[in-house]
Amino acid sequence: MSGVSTEEADQLYASYAPHVTKGLGRSTEGVIKKASGSRVQFYDGREVLDFTCGIGVTNLGHCHPKVSAAAAKQCMNIVHGQCSIAFHAPYLQLIERLLPLMPHPSLDSFFFWNSGSEAVEASIKMARTVTGRQNVICMQGAYHGRTFGAMAVTKSKTIYSEGVAPLMPGVFSIPYPFWHQCGLPPATSPHTLVSQSLYQLDLLLAQQTAPKDTAAIIIEPVLGEGGYVPAPTEFLQGLRAICDKHGILLIIDEVQSGFGRTGRFFAIEESGVKPDILLIAKGLANGFPLSGVISRKEITDKLKPGSMGGTYAGNAVSCAAAVAVVDAFKEENILENVRARSTDLLVGLNTLRDDPAVSPFIIDVRGRGLMIAVEFTPSASGTSHDPFAQAHSPKSFASRVAKRCIEKGMLILTTSVYEVVRFIPPLNSTKEEIEEGCRIFAEAVKEVVKEG
Ligand SMILES: Cc1ncc(COP(=O)(O)O)c(C=O)c1O
Structure with a gap:
């Protein structure tokens, strides 16, 4: 059961979101209705895979029953x-x-x-x-x-x-x-x-x-x-x-x-x-x-x-x-699961990196366990003389990929002043969830590559 009705949530958002300090950034708009395990539901009907874990916090998934x-x-x-x-x-x-x-x-x-x-x-x-x-x-x-x-x-x-x-x-x-x-x-x-x-x-x-x-x-x-x-x-x-x-x-x-x-x-x-x-x-x-x-x-x-x-x-x-x-x-043997899912995630991301249409745009896939990043080549963002200023901007390659992922049903974050997208999935993610995340990410990257 969620706390408020959809109408109330819409009204709260319309009336009070403008009162939240501008100093706070936000990846996506709307109000969360409920979250469970690897999924987050919004009042607007979206249900997304959460590969941010609230920036590495809900490691056992949202609202773990125990x-x-x-x-x-x-x-x-x-x-x-x-x-x-x-x-x-x-x-x-x-x-x-x-x-x-x-x-x-x-x-x-x-x-x-x-x-x-x-x-x-x-x-x-x-x-x-x-x-x-x-x-x-x-x-x-x-x-x-x-x-x-x-x-x-x-x-x-x-x-x-x-x-x-x-x-x-x-x-x-x-x-x-x-x-x-x-x-x-x-x-x-x-x-x-x-x-x-x-x-x-x-x-x-x-x-x-x-x-x-x-x-x-x-x-x-x-x-x-x-x-x-x-x-x-x-x-x-x-x-x-x-x-x-x-x-x-x-x-x-x-x-x-x-x-x-x-x-x-x-x-x-x-x-x-x-x-x-x-x-x-x-x-x-x-x-x-x-x-x-x-x-x-x-x-x-x-x-x-x-x-x-x-x-x-x-x-x-x-x-x-x-x-x-x-x-x-x-x-729940969480550490064993992290190691197994890490292999799945790296296989998925390295397969994408090996795709000739994408490989010129990826310089690195790195990390440990389920703390994994993909770094895009700085030139992927265009021709600016200041690659780091670009990485701050919503127009950066990594930001565009992250935005696409969100539109396609997966919350994901960028990190650093470089062109980096990071994966922070729940540590108890299933193989299917990791594969779903990799599929969404691959589609997003390919679309941004095409878009130029
Ligand atoms: C390595 C590290 N240290 C400290 C902090 C600060 O933690 P908090 O945001 O809870 O103050 C963070 C937050 O992301 C972090 O990643």
């Missing part, structure tokens, strides 16, 4: 058990569930907040407090959020911070080992990219921020809003070694890549690298607002009680939902 039931049950016990006043059981149950899943056993101290940006803010505050150092190094191409500290370490698009400087001081950046960021050709070997980025880090520590002034390095193990680019293991290991040498904390932001998205519980597992601070959010509670900052007791014991907190931090309903998410992962 998650919704756990949240509903919790609503009748306690909704808001303020975490600085007393514990509620789901908070502790969630720690019980997460402890064995940590990518390193040293990660044993938890703080839950609401959003990814808040988790990023908390990690920077924690790193500055415990090291007594000011500066933070981030990656060019990174996205960590839109609040002031998070915005300062976000380097994927100027739109997030345009016109609002000064941002948080003490932020330095190096290129992510991605050929665009290093200004090298697409075929550059991962080893060369890694050497280039680590060389820039050495220079940065020698020329701009001395190790004894550097509190932390923050990195997404798979660049999300910067273009869906996995960091080579060699790079993550290189960062770990530099952090160990200088007593710098390594903050691993798995807000988008965590919770099974890449086929492992956490993307960092593939490298074997130990985070000093791990950030989680999005898929953690499958749509209920919840994030986590996880570190070692040895680090967090240095924090003064009361220095961390927040009115809604670690909400009881969100924590109960997250407990159900972790249980569903095990009961």
Whole structure:
């Protein structure tokens, strides 16, 4: 049962949508009536396949029955058990569930907040407090959020911070080992990219921020809003070694890549690298607002009680939902499904790339698990001298493909300032749903190619 009638929804949209801030972007108009699993229904009658998962959040599909039931049950016990006043059981149950899943056993101290940006803010505050150092190094191409500290370490698009400087001081950046960021050709070997980025880090520590002034390095193990680019293991290991040498904390932001998205519980597992601070959010509670900052007791014991907190931090309903998410992962063999569907998706996208009518327009199909991107050649957009300005525009090739997909019945998103469309399907998608997504995408790409 949905909340309002079609007439009421139409009236609400007509009367109140114009009152929503223009600062909020939107992929499609209309009002959602209902969503279940991989499908979203609109009041105007459209039913679409959702390959966005609300930007990597509803990883187990919309309104997963076990998650919704756990949240509903919790609503009748306690909704808001303020975490600085007393514990509620789901908070502790969630720690019980997460402890064995940590990518390193040293990660044993938890703080839950609401959003990814808040988790990023908390990690920077924690790193500055415990090291007594000011500066933070981030990656060019990174996205960590839109609040002031998070915005300062976000380097994927100027739109997030345009016109609002000064941002948080003490932020330095190096290129992510991605050929665009290093200004090298697409075929550059991962080893060369890694050497280039680590060389820039050495220079940065020698020329701009001395190790004894550097509190932390923050990195997404798979660049999300910067273009869906996995960091080579060699790079993550290189960062770990530099952090160990200088007593710098390594903050691993798995807000988008965590919770099974890449086929492992956490993307960092593939490298074997130990985070000093791990950030989680999005898929953690499958749509209920919840994030986590996880570190070692040895680090967090240095924090003064009361220095961390927040009115809604670690909400009881969100924590109960997250407990159900972790249980569903095990009961429903989600990670195995991610790996199988990843193969299906890559087969579908690579088949499209091999089509002679399309191949000149695709330079890359990449990613891990069900965090996959297709990058189109910059020249696909036309003849502008400024390919990055084009990628921002609705006229870009990637934006036109995404729009076509939506018209054909699949929600899908672009990412980065490059010509990239990303696939973020539910982790429990069926083979048929992945094939349907690939078919819609192929039709959309071919139409945009034809359109010129
Ligand atoms: C890697 C990463 N970090 C942080 C954030 C910010 O999270 P939120 O939008 O919940 O504040 C995002 C959001 O997309 C993200 O992808």
